[in-house]
Amino acid sequence: MMDGSTRLLRTYLAEAKYESLRTLRMPAFGIPFLALPVSLYLLLAVLLFGDAIRGDPHGAVYMFTGFSVMGVMGPGMFGFGVLVALEREQGLLALKRALPMPPMAYLLAKMLMAMLFVAIVMATMMLAAPLLGHVTLSAIAFLKIAAITILGALPFCAIGLFIGTRTSGKAAPAVTNLLYLAMIYLSGFLIPLPKGVQWIALASPAFYLDQLALSAAGAPSHGTTVMHVIVLAGVTLLLTSIAVRRLARVG
Amino acid sequence: MQRMSVELPPIANPETHPGASGAPECDGRLAELSGVHKRYGSTVALDGLDLHVSRGELLAVLGPNGAGKTTTISLLLGLQKPDTGTAMLFGRSPQALESRREIGVMMQEVALAPELRVREHIDLVASYYANPLTPQAAMELTHTCALADRPYGKLSGGQKRQAQFTIAICGRPKLLFLDEPTVGLDVQAREMMWSTVRRLVNDGAAVVLTTHYLEEAEALADRVAVLAKGRVIASGSVTEIRASVVRTRIRCCTSVAAEEVAEWPGVTDAGIDQNRLHITAINAEAVLRRLLAADPDLGELEVRRAGLAEVFTELTKDEA
Numbered sequence: 001m002m003d004g005s006t007r008l009l010r011t012y013l014a015e016a017k018y019e020s021l022r023t024l025r026m027p028a029f030g031i032p033f034l035a036l037p038v039s040l041y042l043l044l045a046v047l048l049f050g051d052a053i054r055g056d057p058h059g060a061v062y063m064f065t066g067f068s069v070m071g072v073m074g075p076g077m078f079g080f081g082v083l084v085a086l087e088r089e090q091g092l093l094a095l096k097r098a099l100p101m102p103p104m105a106y107l108l109a110k111m112l113m114a115m116l117f118v119a120i121v122m123a124t125m126m127l128a129a130p131l132l133g134h135v136t137l138s139a140i141a142f143l144k145i146a147a148i149t150i151l152g153a154l155p156f157c158a159i160g161l162f163i164g165t166r167t168s169g170k171a172a173p174a175v176t177n178l179l180y181l182a183m184i185y186l187s188g189f190l191i192p193l194p195k196g197v198q199w200i201a202l203a204s205p206a207f208y209l210d211q212l213a214l215s216a217a218g219a220p221s222h223g224t225t226v227m228h229v230i231v232l233a234g235v236t237l238l239l240t241s242i243a244v245r246r247l248a249r250v251g
Numbered sequence: 252m253q254r255m256s257v258e259l260p261p262i263a264n265p266e267t268h269p270g271a272s273g274a275p276e277c278d279g280r281l282a283e284l285s286g287v288h289k290r291y292g293s294t295v296a297l298d299g300l301d302l303h304v305s306r307g308e309l310l311a312v313l314g315p316n317g318a319g320k321t322t323t324i325s326l327l328l329g330l331q332k333p334d335t336g337t338a339m340l341f342g343r344s345p346q347a348l349e350s351r352r353e354i355g356v357m358m359q360e361v362a363l364a365p366e367l368r369v370r371e372h373i374d375l376v377a378s379y380y381a382n383p384l385t386p387q388a389a390m391e392l393t394h395t396c397a398l399a400d401r402p403y404g405k406l407s408g409g410q411k412r413q414a415q416f417t418i419a420i421c422g423r424p425k426l427l428f429l430d431e432p433t434v435g436l437d438v439q440a441r442e443m444m445w446s447t448v449r450r451l452v453n454d455g456a457a458v459v460l461t462t463h464y465l466e467e468a469e470a471l472a473d474r475v476a477v478l479a480k481g482r483v484i485a486s487g488s489v490t491e492i493r494a495s496v497v498r499t500r501i502r503c504c505t506s507v508a509a510e511e512v513a514e515w516p517g518v519t520d521a522g523i524d525q526n527r528l529h530i531t532a533i534n535a536e537a538v539l540r541r542l543l544a545a546d547p548d549l550g551e552l553e554v555r556r557a558g559l560a561e562v563f564t565e566l567t568k569d570e571a
Binding site: 023094095100 | 328371
């Protein structure tokens with residue numbers, strides 16, 4: 001028989017392992033979120049605008065951080081938004097609540113899954129960027145960006161969780177997609193926003209994550225690191241706590 | 252109830268035996284609802300419900316649709332809270348993790364991750380418990396080893412129920428909740444599940460069974476609680492419940508008219524079906540004597556006491 005803390009650790013590890021395993025086995029989830037960011041990056045930054053960014057180190061970094069942030073957003077938003085909504089609807093969440101699963105194991109497992117996906121995405125991005133994307137950064141800068149983006153999955157997990165606790169399984173993919181695409185566009189990190197409406201980017205957590213990554217890369221960025229961290233941590237804590245309370249109340 | 256003796260791998264768990272638990276229990280009661288009221292908007296789901304299950308007992312909760320069975324189970328599992336009254340699981344709130352470490356659950360409508368294999372599902376749920384069975388031992392107990400490496404999503408409906416049952420018992424629960432466990436199972440698989448349930452009860456576990464198959468309750472239950480309109484309207488052993496509604500069915504081939512028999516004292520119903528006279532009677536002996544006197548040529552006589560199904564229909568006809 002195991003003592004309490006060993007058992008708890010075993011539960012958390014098992015939950016995280018099987019959540020990651022099932023998601024990796026899901027072609028509809030794994031392929032878009034693992035392959036899409038680096039594929040689009042190679043298509044746009046390398047094939048279409050390769051010549052333009054060859055002589056523009058900051059432009060190359062913008063492309064790299066922009067597609068990286070896009071890769072960060074997907075696993076968290078869809079892993080929580082769509083899967084939580086489906087699992088609520090299909091009774092899995094009720095079963096887990098009835099079983100002696102520690103309450104946070106479910107959420108932590110999905111967060112770790114999202115972070116694992118982001119780590120895989122960032123490994124491919126950081127391989128492509130210096131080799132093909134004309135990004136010349138130090139190893140330290142790359143490691144900083146990796147850490148920022150992996151932790152940066154958390155606010156998007158919180159946004160997904162918020163959606164997943166409030167929408168049906170049928171509506172969740174549409175709502176999540178809408179917010180995902182809107183956030184990519186409105187953050188202005190892939191397609192610059194018209195000057196008059198650039199302030200809209202301030203409403204998007206993806207903008208703050210992109211600024212943090214740019215700052216770690218030594219490229220010009222807006223705002224301060226502290227402000228970005230406060231916004232991202234605030235979004236994570238606020239939306240997670242609202243969603244967790246709702247899950248505890250209504251499942 | 253006749254207990255079936257079966258040769259299965261040992262599942263004896265020190266925690267499933269009396270006196271070995273650290274969990275507080277009141278008079279051997281593992282789970283209890285007392286004076287529970289629960290409403291959904293203007294709909295009354297439970298109306299002063301009292302129910303308990305004790306160690307080593309299989310309680311079947313029966314009732315027509317909308318009687319409050321699902322709400323009852325949800326309250327015992329801690330998925331909902333009563334508006335008034337109390338719900339206790341192992342002497343604590345059902346929402347306490349410590350209480351739920353003693354239970355196993357098989358729900359009726361649940362979709363497990365289709366991508367995970369059966370063995371992986373069992374391994375995951377076993378990780379929630381202090382002293383679980385290994386996935387292999389759990390599958391041997393439920394005769395599901397052949398499903399071990401198959402993705403859950405590729406299983407048939409009946410196989411999914413078998414996998415869910417294995418998941419429910421893998422933590423060596425002291426109290427097992429089974430919600431319509433044998434829906435979609437073939438006869439052989441159902442018998443296997445029943446024998447495992449009997450084995451668990453013999454080993455000291457308690458079971459709360461909700462089922463629409465009354466023969467299942469008849470075959471397994473030590474005690475039956477019949478729910479209607481959010482209250483327990485009858486509770487007792489299957490024999491006691493049957494005795495509470497004294498009905499005997501008589502069937503025969505006779506020239507006596509059904510309309511005539513329907514007028515006899517003690518006859519509650521009479522009709523013709525497939526050229527046979529069917530009688531439901533309260534005092535069967537008197538009716539039989541009169542019937543045989545009225546028609547000396549009467550043939551193909553069958554007499555049997557009402558089954559749980561008929562008793563259930565009788566009990567709930569005014570309540571549904």
